[in-house]
Amino acid sequence: xxxxxxxxxxxxxxxxxxxxxxxxxxxxxxxxxxxxxxxxxxxxxxxxxxxxxxxxxxxxxxxxxxxxxxxxxxxxxxxxxxxxxxxxxxxxxxxxxxxxxxxxxxxxxxxxxxxxxxxxxxxxxxxxxxxxxxxxxxxxxxxxxxxxxxxxxxxxxxxxxxxxxxxxxxxxxxxxxxxxxxxxxxxxxxxxxxxxxxxxxxxxxxxxxxxxxxxxxxxxxxxxxxxxxxxxxxxxxxxxxxxxxxxxxxx
Amino acid sequence: xxxxxxxxxxxxxxxxxxxxxxxxxxxxxxxxxxxxxxxxxxxxxxxxxxxxxxxxxxxxxxxxxxxxxxxxxxxxxxxxxxxxxxxxxxxxxxxxxxxxxxxxxxxxxxxxxxxxxxxxxxxxxxxxxxxxxxxxxxxxxxxxxxxxxxxxxxxxxxxxxxxxxxxxxxxxxxxxxxxxxxxxxxxxxxxxxxxxxxxxxxxxxxxxxxxxxxxxxxxxxxxxxxxxxxxxxxxxxxxxxxxxxxxxxxxxxxxxxxxxx
Numbered sequence: 099x100x101x102x103x104x105x106x107x108x109x110x111x112x113x114x115x116x117x118x119x120x121x122x123x124x125x126x127x128x129x130x131x132x133x134x135x136x137x138x139x140x141x142x143x144x145x146x147x148x149x150x151x152x153x154x155x156x157x158x159x160x161x162x163x164x165x166x167x168x169x170x171x172x173x174x175x176x177x178x179x180x181x182x183x184x185x186x187x188x189x190x191x192x193x194x195x196x197x198x199x200x201x202x203x204x205x206x207x208x209x210x211x212x213x214x215x216x217x218x219x220x221x222x223x224x225x226x227x228x229x230x231x232x233x234x235x236x237x238x239x240x241x242x243x244x245x246x247x248x249x250x251x252x253x254x255x256x257x258x259x260x261x262x263x264x265x266x267x268x269x270x271x272x273x274x275x276x277x278x279x280x281x282x283x284x285x286x287x288x289x290x291x292x293x294x295x296x297x298x299x300x301x302x303x304x305x306x307x308x309x310x311x312x313x314x315x316x317x318x319x320x321x322x323x324x325x326x327x328x329x330x331x332x333x334x335x336x337x338x339x340x341x342x343x344x345x346x347x348x349x
Numbered sequence: 350x351x352x353x354x355x356x357x358x359x360x361x362x363x364x365x366x367x368x369x370x371x372x373x374x375x376x377x378x379x380x381x382x383x384x385x386x387x388x389x390x391x392x393x394x395x396x397x398x399x400x401x402x403x404x405x406x407x408x409x410x411x412x413x414x415x416x417x418x419x420x421x422x423x424x425x426x427x428x429x430x431x432x433x434x435x436x437x438x439x440x441x442x443x444x445x446x447x448x449x450x451x452x453x454x455x456x457x458x459x460x461x462x463x464x465x466x467x468x469x470x471x472x473x474x475x476x477x478x479x480x481x482x483x484x485x486x487x488x489x490x491x492x493x494x495x496x497x498x499x500x501x502x503x504x505x506x507x508x509x510x511x512x513x514x515x516x517x518x519x520x521x522x523x524x525x526x527x528x529x530x531x532x533x534x535x536x537x538x539x540x541x542x543x544x545x546x547x548x549x550x551x552x553x554x555x556x557x558x559x560x561x562x563x564x565x566x567x568x569x570x571x572x573x574x575x576x577x578x579x580x581x582x583x584x585x586x587x588x589x590x591x592x593x594x595x596x597x598x599x600x601x602x603x604x605x606x607x608x609x610x
Contacts, residue, residue, distance in 0.1 A: 147522055148446055153454045162439060172445040179438035191426035192412060199419040206453060235514070348457050348495060348508070 099180070101126035102161045104141060106133030107338035108326045110213065111157035111170035113291040116329060118174035118284065121322035122181025126160070130331065133157075133340040136224030136241070139231040141166075150233030154205075155213060155240070156222070156340035170291070171201045174284045183322075186284045193279060200278060200285045204292065205343070208264040211257035212292040213342020215299050217244045218254070222340040240341050253345055258303075261296055264289075265303045265310055272309035282320060290317040295336030351428065353378040354408040356398060358385040359592050360584045362460060363417040364405045365547040368587065370421040370540065372580035374430035378407075380587065386471050388483040402488045418448050421540045433540050440535035447526075447534045447541045451548050455519035458512035459548055462555070464499040465509065467592065472500055520559050520568065523549070527567035531574075538575075546575045550585075551595035553604045563606045573599050 103119060103126045105112040112133065119126055131137040133156040141159065143149050143166035149159055152168035160167045160176070167173050178186040188194050224241060232238040243249075268289060271278055278285040294314065297304045304310060317323055332338055355371065355378050357364035371378050383389035383404055391402045399406040399415055407414045409427070414420050425433040434441055472480065480500060487493040498504055523545070526533060534541035550572060552560040562569050575581055576599040585596045598604065 147525065148443070151450065151454075151522065152446075153450060165439060167439070167442055167446075169446055169449060172442050172449070175445065176438050176442040179441065191423050194426060195414055195419050195423040198422055199414075199416040202416050202419060205449070236511075344454075346457070346491060347511070348461050348498070 100163055102129060103127070103158060104129045104131050104138065104161070105158040105329075106131060106137075106156070106340065107332060107335040108329050109295060109335045109338050110209070110216075110291050110340075110342065111154055113294070113323070113326055113335075114170040114284070114287045115158045115160065115173050115177075116326035117287050117291075117320075117322045118177045118186060119181075120325045121186060121282075121320075122177045122183040124177050124181040124183075128329070130329070134222035134224075134338060136222070136228035136232065136340075139228060139233070144231070145233050153343055154209075155237065155342040155344075171205060171284060171288055174287065178284065184281075186282070186287070188279055188281070188283070197279050197283055197285050201288050203267075204264070204285075204288050206346070207260045208289070209292050210343045210345040211260040211264075212296060213339060214249070214253060214257045214345060215261070216295055216339035217341060218247075218249050219299050220337045220339045221245070221247070236344060237341065240344065244341055256345060258300060261293075261300055262303045264293065265296075265307055268293075268313065269307045269310045272313055276313075276316065278313075282317075286313075286317050286320075287323070290314065290323070294318070295339070298336070351376050351378065352410050354381055355379070355405060356381045356383055356390075356395065356407070357405040358383055358390075359588050359590055360547070361550075361588070361592050362456065362463075362547055363403075365584065366417040366544055367405055367407055367420045367424060369543045369547065369580060369584045370424045370433060371428075372584050373433060373543065373578075374424060374428045376424065376428045376430065382587075382589065386468065386590075388486070391483065391486045391488070396488065400488060402492070418452055418540075418544065421543065425540060433538070433543065435535040435537045435539055437535070440537075440539075443534040444539050444541040448544045451519075451544055455515060456548055458515035458519070461504060461508065461512040462516065464495075465502065465504050469499040469502055473502075516556060517559055520552070520556065520565060524565045524568050527571050531571075533571070538578075542571070542575060546572065546581070550576070551598060554595050554598045557604075558606070561604045561606050569604065576600075 105116055108116055138144060138156060146166050149166045149168050154169050157168055157170050160173050187197055229238060229241055278289060353376060355367055357368055360368055390404045396402055398413060405417055407420050414423055434444060484493055484496055487496060530536055532538050532542050533545050560568055585593050
């Protein structure tokens with residue numbers, strides 16, 4: 099099996115996939131690309147439909163035996179299936195349902211909110227030529243809005259609300275437990291990956307949330323996460339953002 | 350008996366996903382029909398089961414499960430019966446990719462169109478004060494916005510145009526993918542097909558200019574193959590409105606361009 103992972107700075111979806119890869123001890127060629135400059139759209143696989151139309155936004159791409167795979171949670175599930183390291187999902191169906199429904203809420207509600215605030219504080223910077231290479235019309239539109247610093251008050255408020263809700267949910271979930279599921283899992287990775295940069299941007303959401311604060315440190319210290327963070331080329335990868343998923347356009 | 354109760358609306362979109370998955374697995378379940386057009390899903394009896402007021406929800410013993418796609422994966426893993434996920438890890442990745450794409454990108458565009466032509470007009474005739482109170486009872490703020498837009502016909506031209514663009518592109522992507530293999534995400538019938546059928550079963554009726562035997566032969570082949578399955582027939586027989594009856598379009602041996610209007 100030949101695997102190549104094209105990833106950005108270890109933050110957001112790139113962090114999830116890098117840490118899953120290390121936790122599962124899956125050998126792969128790692129290629130660092132500048133997702134914040136739109137570099138993914140210059141890859142040979144960029145116009146394959148399941149890359150071009152990935153709704154995660156600027157996430158990593160894992161090429162496995164010629165097939166380009168996107169969407170960090172599902173790549174992590176794939177790595178969990180094929181790798182040798184300890185399982186990153188519960189073994190029984192109900193625990194797996196808890197993980198998948200948790201991640202779904204993270205993907206749909208938290209990720210767009212974090213990316214929106216992250217991009218406002220640390221704008222990505224693609225050239226016009228790179229923007230023209232983006233296959234998805236709606237992803238390109240999000241790039242153009244962010245490049246023009248057009249952030250709507252309504253979406254900023256919506257994003258802050260959703261981040262407060264995510265932290266509230268995590269704080270409640272961690273009552274009496276170390277990890278979000280019964281053991282360290284993809285739910286910890288995906289939640290941490292989107293939230294690691296948020297205490298700096300939205301401290302109010304984390305105030306008076308000791309369990310969440312301790313959990314963030316616990317995940318950061320996990321060997322696979324620490325190794326993923328060591329791939330950084332900037333001093334603070336949590337300040338590295340690119341265009342994320344769309345904020346729900348309807349309901 | 351498996352002690353499963355499913356709270357659902359019509360075999361369509363999110364409700365139909367766990368319904369069809371349970372039937373494919375051969376799992377008998379107690380059906381608890383909620384009339385979406387009568388706002389049953391926001392009434393206290395149901396909010397006691399699912400405080401978010403979203404449909405469907407499944408009770409398995411004492412446990413409550415929500416999120417239709419995650420419920421389908423649970424159903425496939427928790428019960429005996431034919432596997433609805435492929436063996437290969439990469440095929441399973443593809444199943445999940447397509448389900449997310451349909452759940453979060455293509456589905457909302459289909460449903461914006463569906464709600465503006467079906468759900469909105471169906472509930473608009475109710476007493477205005479009753480409607481206002483019904484909207485106020487919706488727990489999730491974004492669902493409140495969604496219902497308000499559907500009921501009061503507040504979708505902008507730009508929003509509808511964007512949904513139509515996405516539907517047209519989504520149809521082209523489905524056609525391309527189904528030209529590559531017999532089923533949507535792998536060579537085996539899977540949850541991706543169940544998900545996709547719930548989204549697209551009436552496509553030749555709702556989008557006749559974009560999906561028909563001339564333009565999208567692979568989509569039509571796929572829809573007919575799913576309709577031919579006994580579980581699908583049994584599932585759609587549980588429908589109570591004209592929404593579910595639209596499935597009979599798939600009995601036509603040939604659906605030409607521009608037909609039916």
